Amino acid sequence: MTTQNSIRLKRASGILMHPSSLPSRYGIGGFGKSAYEFVDFLAKAGQKYWQMLPLGHTSYGDSPYQTYSVIAGNPYFIDLELLSNEGLLTKEELEDSITDNNLRVNYKELSHKRYKVLWKAYERARENPEIKKKMSEFKKENSDWIIDYSFFMALRNYFDKPLWEWEKPIKIRKEDAMEKYSNLLKEEISFYIFLQTFFFDQWHKLKTYANSKGIEIIGDIPIYPSPDSADVWVNPQLFKVDENLCATQIAGVPPDYYSETGQVWGNPVYDWKKHEEEGFKWWILRIKHTMFFADVIRIDHFRGFQDFWSIPAGEKTAINGKWVEGPRMKLFTAIKNSLGDIPIIAEDLGIITEDVKEFLKLTGYPGMRVMIFGMYEEDNNIHLPHNYPKNCVAYTSTHDSETFAQMVLEELMPNDKNFALDYINASEQEPIGISAIRAIYASPAVLSIVPIQDVLSMKSEGRMNIPSTVGEHNWSWRLKEGLLTDELANKLYKLAKTYKRNL
Numbered sequence: 001m002t003t004q005n006s007i008r009l010k011r012a013s014g015i016l017m018h019p020s021s022l023p024s025r026y027g028i029g030g031f032g033k034s035a036y037e038f039v040d041f042l043a044k045a046g047q048k049y050w051q052m053l054p055l056g057h058t059s060y061g062d063s064p065y066q067t068y069s070v071i072a073g074n075p076y077f078i079d080l081e082l083l084s085n086e087g088l089l090t091k092e093e094l095e096d097s098i099t100d101n102n103l104r105v106n107y108k109e110l111s112h113k114r115y116k117v118l119w120k121a122y123e124r125a126r127e128n129p130e131i132k133k134k135m136s137e138f139k140k141e142n143s144d145w146i147i148d149y150s151f152f153m154a155l156r157n158y159f160d161k162p163l164w165e166w167e168k169p170i171k172i173r174k175e176d177a178m179e180k181y182s183n184l185l186k187e188e189i190s191f192y193i194f195l196q197t198f199f200f201d202q203w204h205k206l207k208t209y210a211n212s213k214g215i216e217i218i219g220d221i222p223i224y225p226s227p228d229s230a231d232v233w234v235n236p237q238l239f240k241v242d243e244n245l246c247a248t249q250i251a252g253v254p255p256d257y258y259s260e261t262g263q264v265w266g267n268p269v270y271d272w273k274k275h276e277e278e279g280f281k282w283w284i285l286r287i288k289h290t291m292f293f294a295d296v297i298r299i300d301h302f303r304g305f306q307d308f309w310s311i312p313a314g315e316k317t318a319i320n321g322k323w324v325e326g327p328r329m330k331l332f333t334a335i336k337n338s339l340g341d342i343p344i345i346a347e348d349l350g351i352i353t354e355d356v357k358e359f360l361k362l363t364g365y366p367g368m369r370v371m372i373f374g375m376y377e378e379d380n381n382i383h384l385p386h387n388y389p390k391n392c393v394a395y396t397s398t399h400d401s402e403t404f405a406q407m408v409l410e411e412l413m414p415n416d417k418n419f420a421l422d423y424i425n426a427s428e429q430e431p432i433g434i435s436a437i438r439a440i441y442a443s444p445a446v447l448s449i450v451p452i453q454d455v456l457s458m459k460s461e462g463r464m465n466i467p468s469t470v471g472e473h474n475w476s477w478r479l480k481e482g483l484l485t486d487e488l489a490n491k492l493y494k495l496a497k498t499y500k501r502n503l
Helices: 033-044 080-085 091-096 107-125 129-141 146-159 175-184 186-212 230-234 272-277 281-293 329-339 354-363 404-411 414-423 432-441 486-498
Strands: 012-016 049-051 216-221 249-253 263-268 296-299 307-312 322-325 344-346 367-370 392-395 447-451
Touching: 033 049, 033 186, 033 486, 049 447, 080 091, 091 107, 107 129, 107 186, 129 146, 129 186, 146 175, 146 186, 146 230, 175 186, 186 216, 186 281, 216 281, 281 296, 281 329, 329 354, 344 354, 344 367, 404 414, 404 432, 432 447, 432 486
Parallel strands: 012 049, 012 447, 049 216, 216 296, 296 344, 367 392, 392 447
Antiparallel strands: 249 263, 249 307, 307 322
C-alpha cells in the first residue's frame, strides 16, 4: 500500500519556530499578538508553512518531546492579555506577570508565577455563566481524553511525585481510590479543564488566522509519550511497564552522530502486540486530535515504527540496547482506514537501513534532509541539496543540531568549511543564512523549512537544544523583538519567488 501525501502537491517553503520563542513581555511566547505578527511576516516573506515543535504540556526538563499527555496543550502558551480581554485578569495582574528577562525562557520562574495567575483567571471563569458553558461543551467534545488528563494533573500536583511513586491504589486506578480522589481534587480537575478549554480556543483562532493568510501549520509529535504521563496511567497495557508502572524496557537510539554512547530517552517502549489487538485505537485517537493542531504532521523518530531500539531499564547508556520489530505498515494502514489520508512528514534521521528506506517508500511519506549533515568535502551524501529527491523536506539545520552558521563558521575543519562556503556560494555581500536558504530553495525538495535562527544567521547563541543533556539553555531560546523586518521578509519573498516556492 502507498499512502497519498498531500504535501507532495505543491512546492513551497516555510520557517521553523516554536511558539515559546516568540517575543513576549511575560517570559515565554504564546498565542498572542506576536504570534499573529509572525504569521503576517510569513505571508510577507512568501512562506506557506509555519513548523512548530510539539505543543504538548511539557514535563521533565521542559522538553516539548516529554509531555504529560500526547493530546493536551502547554498552558504556558495561553496568552494572558487575551484572558484579560475576556475579563479574567486585571491590568495589575498582567503587570505582575511581566518579566525583565525575555531573552531566555526561565522555566523555574514560570512554574512558580504562571499557574498562580492562571488560577486567578479560573476563579473568575467559574463565576461566569458563558465561560462555564464553554468549558462544559469543551469537556463533552473531548471526553475521550480531557477527564483522564485533568485527573492525572491534579493527582500529579497533589502527590508532587512522578506516576510510579504514587500510592498503589490510585496508581493502578482502583475504583474506590478513583472515587476518593476525584471528590478530593474536584476543583483542581476543573482548573485543568479550564486551561485546556482556553488553550484550544486561543490556538484555534490563531490557526484559523494563519490558514486565512495562506499559511499551513506543520505540527510535530514525539513517537513516545513521557513515562510520567496520563497516557501511561490510563493505558499501561500498551507499554512495557511492570505492575508499579515502572518501565522495563526504555526507548532511545544507538550511538550516532549526536552521541558515541547513544541516547537514553527513558520513555517506556510500546507493547505493539497489544496495540494491534486493540486495533491501534490509541494511535488513531492521537493522530485524530493532532490534526486539530496541524495541517501536516511531522512524526519524530519515524524509523522506530520499522524497528525500535529497546534498552533494558536502568542502563546508563544506550549501548546495550537491541533492535526490536515495530508495527510497520499495519499501523499506518489502520490510521488510513480510520482517518483517511493524513499528510505526514517522516523524520528519518539517524541509522537508516535499507529496510527502513523500503518502509518509508511504502508509506509514500516524504523523509527529511538536513544540509549541515552534508557539509563535508570528502562526502557526497544524501544531505547535499543536489542529491535531494523531490519527495523530501529539506532543512538547513534542526532544533537538535547546531545552527547552520555555528556549524560552518565555528566547528568545521578548514577544508570542510571552505567546501561549505563554496557550496552555498557564500559572500560578504549577504548573511550566511541567506546563502544557505538559497541552496535548499534551489534543490528538488518539495518543501524547504528553515529554522528562524538560520534565517537570522545566528551562531551558537541561537541553539535550541543539545540532545542527551538537561540544562537551562535547552528549549529556552527567545527571538529578540524587531529582528523580523520588512527588509528580511522581502529577501525571503524574492528567494521563494525565484525558486518557485510561493506559487
